[in-house]
Structure formats: structure tokens, C-alpha cells
Amino acid sequence: MPAIIETGDLRKVFRTVKRVPGPLGALRTLFSASYEDRVAVAGITMALEPGELVGYIGPNGAGKSTTIKMLTGILVPTSGTVRVAGLVPSERRQENARNIGVVFGQRSQLYWDLPLIESFELLRAIYGIPRDRYRRNLDEFVTILEMDEFLRTPVRQLSLGQRMRGDFAAALLHDPAIVYLDEPTIGLDVVAKDAITEFIARINSERGTTIILTTHDLAEVERLCRRIVLIDHGKLIYDGGVERIKSEYGRFRTLVVHFSEPVADPRLDGAELAGADGSSARFRFDRNRQRIDQLVRQASERYRVEDVNIEEPDLESIIRRIYVEGYEEAAR
Amino acid sequence: MFEPYLEFAKKAFAREATYRLEVFTEIGSLVLRVYILRSLWTALYAQNAAPINLPLHGMITYATVAMLMSLILEVDGTRMIREKIREGTIATDLMKPISLPLYFFSDGVGQTVLHAVLVVPSLLCALLLVHIDVPNAATFGAFLVAFLLGYGVNFFVNFLMNSIAFWTLESFAVQLIVRWASDLLSGQIIPLTFFPGIFGRVVFALPFAAIYSTPLLIYVGIIPPSQWVASFAVQALWLLLFASLSALVWRAAEQKVVIQGG
Numbered sequence: 126m127p128a129i130i131e132t133g134d135l136r137k138v139f140r141t142v143k144r145v146p147g148p149l150g151a152l153r154t155l156f157s158a159s160y161e162d163r164v165a166v167a168g169i170t171m172a173l174e175p176g177e178l179v180g181y182i183g184p185n186g187a188g189k190s191t192t193i194k195m196l197t198g199i200l201v202p203t204s205g206t207v208r209v210a211g212l213v214p215s216e217r218r219q220e221n222a223r224n225i226g227v228v229f230g231q232r233s234q235l236y237w238d239l240p241l242i243e244s245f246e247l248l249r250a251i252y253g254i255p256r257d258r259y260r261r262n263l264d265e266f267v268t269i270l271e272m273d274e275f276l277r278t279p280v281r282q283l284s285l286g287q288r289m290r291g292d293f294a295a296a297l298l299h300d301p302a303i304v305y306l307d308e309p310t311i312g313l314d315v316v317a318k319d320a321i322t323e324f325i326a327r328i329n330s331e332r333g334t335t336i337i338l339t340t341h342d343l344a345e346v347e348r349l350c351r352r353i354v355l356i357d358h359g360k361l362i363y364d365g366g367v368e369r370i371k372s373e374y375g376r377f378r379t380l381v382v383h384f385s386e387p388v389a390d391p392r393l394d395g396a397e398l399a400g401a402d403g404s405s406a407r408f409r410f411d412r413n414r415q416r417i418d419q420l421v422r423q424a425s426e427r428y429r430v431e432d433v434n435i436e437e438p439d440l441e442s443i444i445r446r447i448y449v450e451g452y453e454e455a456a457r
Numbered sequence: 458m459f460e461p462y463l464e465f466a467k468k469a470f471a472r473e474a475t476y477r478l479e480v481f482t483e484i485g486s487l488v489l490r491v492y493i494l495r496s497l498w499t500a501l502y503a504q505n506a507a508p509i510n511l512p513l514h515g516m517i518t519y520a521t522v523a524m525l526m527s528l529i530l531e532v533d534g535t536r537m538i539r540e541k542i543r544e545g546t547i548a549t550d551l552m553k554p555i556s557l558p559l560y561f562f563s564d565g566v567g568q569t570v571l572h573a574v575l576v577v578p579s580l581l582c583a584l585l586l587v588h589i590d591v592p593n594a595a596t597f598g599a600f601l602v603a604f605l606l607g608y609g610v611n612f613f614v615n616f617l618m619n620s621i622a623f624w625t626l627e628s629f630a631v632q633l634i635v636r637w638a639s640d641l642l643s644g645q646i647i648p649l650t651f652f653p654g655i656f657g658r659v660v661f662a663l664p665f666a667a668i669y670s671t672p673l674l675i676y677v678g679i680i681p682p683s684q685w686v687a688s689f690a691v692q693a694l695w696l697l698l699f700a701s702l703s704a705l706v707w708r709a710a711e712q713k714v715v716i717q718g719g
Binding site for chain 1: 460464475546548555
């Protein structure tokens with residue numbers, strides 16, 4: 126199947142005025158500004174097939190939002206190519222807008238002063254959605270997202286969870302083939318988060334909508350996405366299955382040992398101490414090199430052990446290590 | 458194709474109408490100002506400050522109609538450009554399949570229509586305090602034409618002012634200066650015919666005159682029917698100039714947003 130989203134060596138460099146410090150600095154920048162280039166996206170090549178749900182992750186400032194902005198067409202790439210549903214977004218902003226839906230967790234696209242339902246009505250007019258299709262979609266979203274009770278409430282009076290549900294419906298009313306979700310569950314409580322996560326999965330599977338999800342909540346990525354694209358410093362550092370990254374970088378397990386009496390300096394051969402607080406200690410080991418039963422035996426021979434358990438690495442701990450140690454380091 | 462823009466106008470109307478208290482205070486303050494202006498002009502005319510061709514009742518008519526016009530003309534639909542840039546919501550608007558300048562314009566029109574509705578009760582209240590001259594139908598028609606052209610000029614002047622925010626968020630001082638200048642030089646407060654000599658000629662040559670002065674001078678009869686068309690032409694010229702300038706500025710602004718990320 127041909128790709129629905131395609132980028133080729135996509136780059137974005139921002140040029141900012143370099144400020145000179147000091148009392149006369151402001152004056153000097155006013156007259157002889159020198160510029161500073163900041164590379165936000167440093168050559169990203171990727172392709173998404175229709176219907177994929179991809180987790181687009183990376184630490185703060187990695188270039189995720191900049192990439193999304195280029196995909197929506199509101200930011201022109203410095204170099205490289207972008208194609209979204211066959212269009213170059215920045216050249217055909219309005220046409221591209223019809224193919225996409227966007228949800229920003231940090232910023233609502235609903236009309237602040239108006240009741241929620243009126244924002245939906247306005248979007249119907251903006252996208253020229255036929256009335257029967259609008260009715261059908263609205264009814265469906267109101268039911269799934271349980272929006273009945275606050276449909277007539279002005280948006281400014283909604284809770285964050287309610288507002289997010291409204292934003293999701295708003296982004297999907299016109300049946301976009303592609304949806305960009307930029308930290309859509311930020312700040313939500315567990316229940317609201319679950320509802321949204323389930324809704325995302327449902328839209329993807331029932332409507333075949335292609336979704337790019339950027340988030341810091343890796344548990345969410347693990348639940349939703351089969352594929353992740355990991356970027357850092359504007360560069361793509363991993364693109365592939367969630368399972369593969371876990372098996373490649375998840376060779377390390379953690380053995381947690383609880384002692385029945387305080388131990389000053391716990392040690393185990395073949396494992397590395399990853400943290401201790403006197404009554405318990407955490408040992409990290411490579412499961413390809415070290416057998417668990419040997420470690421456990423060793424521990425019980427040396428110390429008075431009350432309990433042990435083994436932590437499997439989740440995506441979160443793997444990604445954290447990649448952020449901290451770098452991609453190459455973490456792979457070793 | 459124009460449906461979204463009609464909706465924007467409707468929504469702006471509904472939004473403005475929700476601030477009921479503001480609506481009533483506005484009428485109240487307008488009536489008060491009309492009364493103060495009547496007293497002021499009456500006192501000034503008693504001191505023989507009267508210009509040649511505008512008797513006191515004409516002056517009071519001028520001031521009152523100017524007040525009513527300001528109800529509509531002080532609506533600044535493009536103020537939201539500044540707000541949207543400051544809050545960063547301009548990005549989400551750009552992700553919609555709409556033309557933003559048309560969006561701002563229709564939102565402004567929606568607000569204007571609400572304020573135009575307010576003109577009627579304001580006028581009725583004002584009539585309790587002042588007497589105003591009513592021109593013949595042709596003159597009133599010419600006034601309306603000139604008013605619409607002035608409305609257009611006013612829109613684009615505001616548009617340009619607010620677009621400064623694309624480059625610097627500290628545009629408030631510039632706005633204030635332009636506002637004061639336009640209050641004085643547009644003929645909203647005093648008729649431009651009061652300006653003496655060369656200064657008088659200069660103010661008539663400025664674009665601000667197209668906003669208040671032209672329709673008002675038509676209304677009170679200082680611009681005679683023989684000069685109507687010429688006056689419209691001058692207004693239309695300003696309108697065209699500012700509209701083209703706005704288009705250029707908008708294109709540059711859009712480029713800046715899409716290249717620098719706002």
C-alpha cells in the first residue's frame with residue numbers, strides 16, 4: 126500500500142536573533158542583530174501506511190511538535206520533502222486541512238465563549254460536512270464520549286476531561302483520514318485517560334484512521350501502538366515495533382531483594398547495584414548472561430532475605446535509558 | 458462556500474449579545490456623552506466660536522450622529538489577531554480550511570450588526586436630550602454610502618494596526634497613538650472644517666477623514682450633492698489602498714508564521 130504520510134530528510138532550522146546581555150545589549154541587538162540557528166528537526170525520513178497508529182516519542186525539545194506542525198502545513202520545512210495524502214501541506218494548507226484532524230492537549234480548538242454544541246455546529250460549517258453525516262458522527266461521539274450532560278455548557282466552564290472529550294469530537298467530526306494527537310491526555314486523571322485511550326484505539330480500528338500520537342505517557346503508547354518512532358535532538362533514532370525495542374533494549378531485568386535486617390553494602394556477583402535503602406536493594410542484570418536462580422541463591426546465601434521479585438522492563442524504563450544514556454550506549 | 462463566514466458572523470453576534478451589562482452601559486454612556494457634547498457646543502457657540510457654515514443645531518446633529526457612528530466604528534473585529542498571536546491560538550486557526558482575513562472580517566461584521574441594533578435605542582434615548590436635524594432621503598442615502606466606505610477604511614486601518622503583532626507583541630503604544638490621531642483627525646470629535654488654513658487642508662488629505670468626516674459632512678450638508686461622487690471616489694481610493702496594503706502585510710505575516718513558527 127502506498128504511504129499516506131511520507132517525509133524525506135525533513136529539516137527545520139529556526140533562526141533567532143541573538144540577544145546581547147547587559148543594559149546596552151537591547152540597544153545593540155536592535156541595531157546590529159546577529160542570528161543564531163537552532164536545528165529543531167535534523168533530517169527525518171519516515172513513511173506511514175494508511176490505518177497505522179504510530180507513537181511519535183522523544184524528550185522535550187526533541188522536535189516532535191515541529192514535525193507535527195510541518196505535517197499540518199503551518200510550518201514550512203527548511204529542506205526535505207513532506208507529503209500527506211498526496212499533498213505538500215505547506216503549499217496547500219487549506220486542502221490539507223480537510224484531510225487532517227488535530228488534538229492538542231495543551232491548547233483547545235473549541236470556541237471559548239460558546240456552548241460546546243455550537244463549536245461543533247461551527248465546525249460543520251467550516252468543513253461543509255453534510256448534515257446527515259454530521260448528525261451520525263455527532264450522535265456517535267456524544268454516546269461514546271458521554272458528552273450529553275455538558276453539550277450545552279460554555280467551553281470555559283468545562284473540566285479538563287470534558288474539554289478534551291470535546292476536542293476529540295471536534296477533531297473527528299469531518300472524518301479526517303489522518304489525525305495528529307499532540308499529548309492528548311496530559312493532565313488528565315486515570316479514568317479520563319483510560320476513556321480517551323480507548324476512544325483512540327476505537328477510532329483507529331473502526332474507521333481506519335491513520336494516527337500519529339505524541340505523548341510522554343509510554344504506558345499509553347504501549348497500549349495503543351504497535352510501532353514507535355523515537356526521535357532525539359531532531360534525529361530519528363528508532364523506527365519499528367514496540368516488541369523489537371523491548372527485546373533489543375530490554376535485556377536487562379531488575380532483581381529487587383528485601384532484607385529482613387538492614388544491610389550496609391549489598392553486593393551480588395554478576396549484577397550491578399541500581400539502588401539500595403538499607404532494607405532493600407535493586408540489582409540490574411543482563412538476562413542473557415546471568416541466570417536468575419543463581420542470583421537469588423547468591424542473595425539468600427549472603428544475606429537474610431525476606432522476599433525477592435523481578436521487574437520486567439517496561440517501555441518507559443527502556444526509553445528513559447535511551448534518553449539518558451543515548452541510543453548506542455543503551456544498546457550495549 | 459461562504460457558509461462558514463456567515464456562521465462566524467452569527468457567532469460573533471451571539472457572543473457580543475451575551476455581555477448584556479456591557480450593552481446597557483454602552484447605551485447609557487453614549488447618552489451621557491451626547492448630553493455633555495450638547496452642553497459643550499452650546500457654551501462654545503455662545504462664546505461666538507461658530508464657524509461659517511455650521512449653525513449650532515447642525516453642530517449638535519454632527520456630534521450626535523458621530524456618537525452613534527462610533528457605536529459601530531469602534532468595534533474592532535481584527536483585535537483578535539493580536540489576541541490570537543499572544544495566546545498562540547493562531548496556529549489552530551491555520552489548521553482549518555478557512556481564510557483567516559475573511560474570518561476576522563466576518564467576525565467583525567457580526568459584532569457590528571449587534572452594535573448597529575443598539576443604535577436605535579441609543580438614538581431614541583439621545584432624542585430625549587437633543588434635537589437632531591433629519592436630512593432628505595437622497596442625502597441620507599449618500600450618507601449611508603459614505604458610511605459603508607468609511608467602515609471599510611476603518612476595518613483595514615485596524616487590520617494593519619493589529620497585524621503589527623505578527624512582528625512585535627509590544628504594539629500597544631503604536632495603537633494608542635494611531636487611535637488618538639484618528640479620533641482627532643477623522644472628524645469624530647470636531648468637524649475637520651474647524652481646522653485652520655494649511656492644517657485644514659492637510660487633515661482633509663489624510664485617510665482618517667474618510668472614516669467619520671466624509672459621511673458626517675454629507676449628513677449636515679457641508680458637502681453638497683455636486684461633490685458626493687468625488688467624495689466617494691476619494692474614500693474608495695483609500696479603501697483600495699489600505700485593502701491592498703493589508704493583503705501584502707497579511708502575506709508577509711503568513712510567511713513569517715510558517716517560517717518562524719509564530
